[in-house]
Amino acid sequence: MRIISLNANGIRAAHRKGFFDWLKKQKADFVCIQETKAQHWQLADREFFPVGYHSYYHDAEKKGYSGVAIYSKHQPVRVVYGLGWEEFDREGRWLQVDFENLSVVSLYLPSGTSKEERQQFKYRCMERLHPHLEELAGHDRDYVICGDWNIAHKEIDLKNWKANQKNSGFLPEERAWLDEVFGPVGMVDAFRKVDPSPDRFTWWSQRGRAREKNVGWRIDYQVVTAGLAERASAAEIYTDENFSDHAPLIIDYED
Template sequence: MRIISLNANGIRAAARKGFFDWLPTQNADFVCIQETKAQLPQLLDRAFFPAGYHCFYHDAQKKGYSGVALYSRVQPDQVTYGLGWDEFDCEGRWLRADFGNLSVISLYLPSGTSKDERQQFKVRCMDHFKPMLAELAGDGRDYVICGDWNIAHKEIDLKNWKANQKNSGFLPEERAWLDEVFGPVGMVDAFRVVDPNPDRYTWWSNRGRAWDKNVGWRIDYHVVSQGLKDRVRGAEIYVEGRFSDHAPLILDYAD
């Protein structure tokens, strides 16, 4: 089972950069996309509905902003758009598809870098998610929550960690929250199950030749329930091409 996650930073821009030409070469079972920045009526080209996939979009109410998508080879038993929390759902940040005992989720947690108001919203999301994740971790289903979590967990997960300790995305309270998620809450950072190496990033600033110098952050995750931990077989961050300021995060799981 192969699952790809990508923050596209605009799905139409990613399409122009070749994402939908590359995707068929990957033979993915599920594809989770964040930051589509489009409304469904704007996606008239068939490229946005790849052959062989059932395709679902959850748009933000604000045009050109946020939004998530999920593609699946298999018809889901059920698709859930949002969490029933208006403040979060109006930004199109959660899309869940259920397949038997497996749930695949495309998630886009907010960034707090633009202003304090957004950081406070991010904190509210973290507070909302922690008990919810604990409930998911204990309900007996298998979960893969793919997406841009906008937090680098440990020093190994960003190049300039010393300079970023007071910046959103690497604040002590954000990192402590992930300690809880990957600790007592019971979820697993699937990438780190198979790849303990440094300099493995999924996002690079567009400033200062960060991509060329590999000055990046690992803020995109596959967060899985314990039942999937031993089924992780491989992980790849695709950097041979560039469709966005993020890279596709590809994980393979035993069926």
């Protein structure tokens, strides 16, 4: 089973940069997209509904903002749009497809970089997500929550960690929350299960040739329940082409 996650920074922009042509060659079972930045009615091109996939979009109410999507090779038994939190759901941040023994989620956790108000919203989302993640970890089914979590967990997960300790995305409170998620809560960072190496980033600033110099952050994850983590067999961050300021995160799981 192959799962791909990408913050597209605009699904229409990613399309223009060749994302869907690349995707056709990947043989992915599930593709989770964040930051679609489009309303469903704006996606008239057939490419936005890839052949061979069941395609689902959860748009933000605000045009050109946020939004998540999932392309699934398999017909789900249920599709869940949001988590029942109005301020979270109206920004299109959680989309879930359920199967008999597996649930796949596309999550876009808020960023707090723009202003303090957004950082406080991010903290509220983290607080609300914590017990929900505990509940998922306790289920006897597999869960994979793909997406842009907007937090680099450890020093190895960003290049300039010393200079960013007071910046959103690497704040002590955010990192401690991920310690909980990957500790007592019982979820697993599937990428680190497979690849412990440094300088493995999924996002780069568009300033100062950061991508060329690989001065980046690893803020995109596939967070999985323990049983699925044991089946993670290979991981790749695809950087040969540039579809977004993020790179596709590809993880293979043994069936």
